[in-house]
Amino acid sequence: MPRKLTIQDIARLAGVSRSTVSRVLNKKPDVDDATRERVLRVIEEHGFIPDQSATRLAGGRSKIIGVIAPSVSWPLIPTTIQGVLVPVGHWPTIPEIMRGITDALGKTPYELLLYSIDQQRDHREIIQRILATQLLSGLLVVLPGQASPYLLTLHEQGLPVVIIDDQGNPESIPWVGINNYQGAYRAVRHLIRQGYRRIGHIRGLYACSEERYQGYCDALHEGNIPLDPALIEQGDFTVSSGQECANRLLALPEPPSAIFAGNDQMAIGVLAAAEVRGLQVPDELAVVGFDDIPFSAHLRPSLTTVRQPLVEMGQKAVELLLSLIHQEVRPLDPRLAQFTPSAPQTERPTRIYLETDFIIRESCGATAARLAPSDTLHSER
Amino acid sequence: MPRKLTIQDIARLAGVSRSTVSRVLNKKPDVDDATRERVLRVIEEHGFIPDQSATRLAGGRSKIIGVIAPSVSWPLIPTTIQGVLVPVGHWPTIPEIMRGITDALGKTPYELLLYSIDQQRDHREIIQRILATQLLSGLLVVLPGQASPYLLTLHEQGLPVVIIDDQGNPESIPWVGINNYQGAYRAVRHLIRQGYRRIGHIRGLYACSEERYQGYCDALHEGNIPLDPALIEQGDFTVSSGQECANRLLALPEPPSAIFAGNDQMAIGVLAAAEVRGLQVPDELAVVGFDDIPFSAHLRPSLTTVRQPLVEMGQKAVELLLSLIHQEVRPLDPRLAQFTPSAPQTERPTRIYLETDFIIRESCGATAARLAPSDTLHSER
DNA sequence: CTGTTAGCGCTTTCAA
DNA sequence: TTGAAAGCGCTAACAG
Numbered sequence: 001m002p003r004k005l006t007i008q009d010i011a012r013l014a015g016v017s018r019s020t021v022s023r024v025l026n027k028k029p030d031v032d033d034a035t036r037e038r039v040l041r042v043i044e045e046h047g048f049i050p051d052q053s054a055t056r057l058a059g060g061r062s063k064i065i066g067v068i069a070p071s072v073s074w075p076l077i078p079t080t081i082q083g084v085l086v087p088v089g090h091w092p093t094i095p096e097i098m099r100g101i102t103d104a105l106g107k108t109p110y111e112l113l114l115y116s117i118d119q120q121r122d123h124r125e126i127i128q129r130i131l132a133t134q135l136l137s138g139l140l141v142v143l144p145g146q147a148s149p150y151l152l153t154l155h156e157q158g159l160p161v162v163i164i165d166d167q168g169n170p171e172s173i174p175w176v177g178i179n180n181y182q183g184a185y186r187a188v189r190h191l192i193r194q195g196y197r198r199i200g201h202i203r204g205l206y207a208c209s210e211e212r213y214q215g216y217c218d219a220l221h222e223g224n225i226p227l228d229p230a231l232i233e234q235g236d237f238t239v240s241s242g243q244e245c246a247n248r249l250l251a252l253p254e255p256p257s258a259i260f261a262g263n264d265q266m267a268i269g270v271l272a273a274a275e276v277r278g279l280q281v282p283d284e285l286a287v288v289g290f291d292d293i294p295f296s297a298h299l300r301p302s303l304t305t306v307r308q309p310l311v312e313m314g315q316k317a318v319e320l321l322l323s324l325i326h327q328e329v330r331p332l333d334p335r336l337a338q339f340t341p342s343a344p345q346t347e348r349p350t351r352i353y354l355e356t357d358f359i360i361r362e363s364c365g366a367t368a369a370r371l372a373p374s375d376t377l378h379s380e381r
Numbered sequence: 382m383p384r385k386l387t388i389q390d391i392a393r394l395a396g397v398s399r400s401t402v403s404r405v406l407n408k409k410p411d412v413d414d415a416t417r418e419r420v421l422r423v424i425e426e427h428g429f430i431p432d433q434s435a436t437r438l439a440g441g442r443s444k445i446i447g448v449i450a451p452s453v454s455w456p457l458i459p460t461t462i463q464g465v466l467v468p469v470g471h472w473p474t475i476p477e478i479m480r481g482i483t484d485a486l487g488k489t490p491y492e493l494l495l496y497s498i499d500q501q502r503d504h505r506e507i508i509q510r511i512l513a514t515q516l517l518s519g520l521l522v523v524l525p526g527q528a529s530p531y532l533l534t535l536h537e538q539g540l541p542v543v544i545i546d547d548q549g550n551p552e553s554i555p556w557v558g559i560n561n562y563q564g565a566y567r568a569v570r571h572l573i574r575q576g577y578r579r580i581g582h583i584r585g586l587y588a589c590s591e592e593r594y595q596g597y598c599d600a601l602h603e604g605n606i607p608l609d610p611a612l613i614e615q616g617d618f619t620v621s622s623g624q625e626c627a628n629r630l631l632a633l634p635e636p637p638s639a640i641f642a643g644n645d646q647m648a649i650g651v652l653a654a655a656e657v658r659g660l661q662v663p664d665e666l667a668v669v670g671f672d673d674i675p676f677s678a679h680l681r682p683s684l685t686t687v688r689q690p691l692v693e694m695g696q697k698a699v700e701l702l703l704s705l706i707h708q709e710v711r712p713l714d715p716r717l718a719q720f721t722p723s724a725p726q727t728e729r730p731t732r733i734y735l736e737t738d739f740i741i742r743e744s745c746g747a748t749a750a751r752l753a754p755s756d757t758l759h760s761e762r
Numbered sequence: 763c764t765g766t767t768a769g770c771g772c773t774t775t776c777a778a
Numbered sequence: 779t780t781g782a783a784a785g786c787g788c789t790a791a792c793a794g
Contacts, residue, residue, distance in 0.1 A: 050772070
């Protein structure tokens, strides 16, 4: 393992001054091609990597990206379906998103600084640390369902921030998420095309649920099916809330023949409720979820659902963040941020909407054929 | 949100010199109590946090801990038990360990730099980056089953390293793990006390499996049960290998009445094999696993197993690492590491063995009573 | 006990 | 196009 090298060493080896090496490293255009070549060869040959602290301190960019995300481990919440417990965690989407982030970041020279949060912990403390330690050159935020008022502070201070699939945050912060409206619209349209006309909906929380609800409404409208308020229940994204809402729906004088749940956990609750009542899924009740958490393919009946491209979301967020970092021209001294023209703010914020996939499995009655549980019958965009 | 402060600012506000502030921050004893008090108050009042890069560059410790761990997301490997798919990931222990780490680190001023690795990726590259960027003041390593020859390099360079539950690494590196021998010994002893005498064992991989095997052998010996080589199979820690090994064991002329699997995944494979053969667990076959992954409590029958205190392992590892960091007296310039007396190396390395719990659930035939699946009948150390 | 001083390795003026 | 020099915020020698 080679010992630590400095620019000094490289300069001596290449027969140039330190500043020239620095120029090459920072891709300045004003270096003679031959010189650049020579320096690059020496750097390559000796595997030189600049000292992060010195770089940052001297006004350069650090090569560290921060990630604020819920704790990677979560308690299992068991629910009985068909006599067997189905454990599903609180935020099953997080590991997938994280995977996308680490995959994308692994191909760059950036390191990942993880700010793991639990429910209780105050984000403010983390934001302060980010500001004070000056370690990051960009920040990714994964806080499903939670808005953080402090993020705006960071963004205003000139730190590039990208929010992944978060709700209710300021429009001005770059964002990567999915088109909830369209995903829901297509799911319900599919049910209608299958011949279902009495379609219940269990709403979830946050802004995304409003969008999904709109998709549900518009699909019904397009299918000339009047909206029946009795068929709409309000859940909270948990399995048990899905089960309770389904119980109410199924107890109606005219119960629905299909239920579109606002997420997969609630759809699992619907399956559990159906089972308790002895209803066959999909023959007597079609069920569609949203998210396509890894577990959904392994349920029996396997769950038809709207797939969020979670890994891709993480990757796209990294790409977006890196592009922001490289284009950004904030003042060198962050304390001057408040005095600089707000040119960046006036630009149109970048919001990336990824497309969902509609994954048709056993629970929606698309077929009577027996499927291998992890198979997908058909998927449509 | 306050703007970035420097030691300079604090010094001015407290009416002292910069070095005095620095002394207070670094807990030097030679500061007047009144002065220290005054400085601390100003720091407190203004929420001052030192710049990491400057601190590190000036020869101080960074407040960053690195963590090398497998990717937080893993593919589900579904297996059929009782007609229902049971998805279990490759390394279900990782999130729990990570939780212990983040919990413990969250109470300190240290940040967590995550080096996420997948199977393919070369550790060498990460080690080089750690060495070159000089970002870390300590490193935690979670690589279940994999030894990394490069870790020794880091350790020798003076970077405090703690390995969590890893196998086959140099004795000289501090380590936190469990007493595999004792866990296995107690599990098998329990089976013997229950009256089982024909007890099969499915071995796993790595050094821990050897230790577990020894525990199995010694428990049999203590119970005056001769070791029957026919009852010992070699698996690879996967569900499917557990199933295959169980199939071989159950096809013996004299099949075992109990099987102790080297980990929970293989125990799940045993349950699957028993089901295929129509064997009732625990009445016709007792099954015991090792690890107590979160899923095991939710199986039906729920799995009797040896619990690893995973969260505690992460916490203890952090504590150990921080103590190493604070006691450590490595030369300021890492390139001098090779020239310094190897005093630290001659010390006895710290190896922390945590105790396991034996968790008795349905699969071991401890009782015929019907249990709520997540309940534990009884646990013994 | 406390202030002054000299760098840590890098980036960025400013001259040449 | 390149080198010399200043300084980022901090720590740790050194004097006082």
